[in-house]
Amino acid sequence: MAEVVLQDISKAYGTTRANDHVTMTVPDGAFVVLLGPTGAGKTTCLRMIAGLEQPDSGDIRINGRTVTNDTPAQRNVAMVFQQYSLYPHMTVRENLAFPLRSPILRTPEEQIKRKIGEVAEVLRISHKLDNKATQLSGGEMQRVSIGRALVRDPNIYLMDEPLSSLDAKLRADLRVELKRVQEKLGATLLYVTHDQIEAMTMATHVGVLDHGRLVQFGSPREIYERPVSLYVASRLGLPRINMLPADIFAGAPSRARTIGLRPEHIAQGSGKESKVVRVEHLGDQTRLHLDLEGHDIVTLTDVHTGLRPGDTVAVEPRAPLYFDGDGARIA
Incomplete structure (x- = not known):
């Protein structure tokens, strides 16, 4: 795992400022949640760290090294998207093995087998390894999607609203699971959501975004009890x-x-x-x-x-x- 630093990052699409001079540190081993409504710039921030978007200005450092001009593969990050993004014709085992068999990683088969076993046990899907992806429930498919990231040993895990398409009970179950897995692995994790409950229950740090600007960064308790503005105060707490x-x-x-x-x-x-x-x-x-x-x-x-x-x-x-x-x- 590694510390990730954003230094004065900006990104615009035409006249729209998706990220506006964002400076933030994701500490090594932390569970950081980016919180804000649709259009706040959360996903753009994630995609720039992953290398899927190039910032207009600023610097991105992973483990002390500038990666702004590196390709996604060179950055050694693992990303989980909102949709499951599984290969339907493959089994769960084959889906989990797929990233490890890439030309860049070239993981030995013995090591692939061990990693799949470990991750399947952590995510409690060992009994589903030989099932096709199409035979899984929504919650199981999202566990496999998360597992495809966990089999890697990346510098940071990036997750873009991975639970938002699940029903309320599955979201609650997977919130607990994801936090348990992160703590067990000691992983550095940056998680994007508009769900304040996910932020309050999982995060060690919360960054609140407003129209591309990072308006407050701190522990969930600090932001709940000492918000810097009305906008921040309204982002956490239920009832509002x-x-x-x-x-x-x-x-x-x-x-x-x-x-x-x-x-x-x-x-x-x-x-x-x-x-x-x-x-x-x-x-x-x-x-x-x-x-x-x-x-x-x-x-x-x-x-x-x-x-x-x-x-x-x-x-x-x-x-x-x-x-x-x-x-x-x-x-």
Whole structure:
């Protein structure tokens, strides 16, 4: 594995700036997630590291060596795409062996057999090795797709929304699997997603992209608790952060225009009165949808609450986040 450094990377397609002076370090052995909505520049960033796109300016270093002008093969990276990209006429074993038999790697057959066995065991697909790719479920196909990367010993694994086409249960299962595999291998992994749950549960570091700019980079907890802007605050957290006029509660800084309240940071029992609009019982938690002076807010309450629509609840902020007129957080 290796450290990967992006230094002032920019890439434009016509008048559209896909990446705008991005500087970021992916530490050796880290699980880094690039987070942002569609069009934020996540995939372009990944493709430039892989060598599939050439940056207009800036430098890319892998393990201390500049690779900006290297071919994808020379960079020794492994990439997993959103679609499975398997050879349907081949068995799982043949799909896993395919990258190892490339003219560049020329891996001995004995070593190929060993690597396939190890990866199949890690991904729990040993019993499927002799099945054709077309005989697999969606989750199994994505495991094989990930396995085709894992059989390699690359400098970094690059993954472009590999779980987005799976159903909710499979996504949850494979999130756990992928994190387990990454920790077991000590792999350096850069993962692209727009799914905040994937970022919060898997990442050691999160980079938040906004229209091609890297606006914050840090641990998931740091970005959740200390976002630099309204935009970043809205990227993590489910339910989403509540955004209200700063003067709706007393005590806001003079420059504050917006107060941000995480659902768990709204205390009940005292403060301003709000009206219960809806109660969502989700098993492990209950969400209250409230109307506070014409503003919709969501908070959490006791799982066995007896509150009903139309009831009145007094609320007040706890650990609020304040933002100025430009959306920047006021520390």
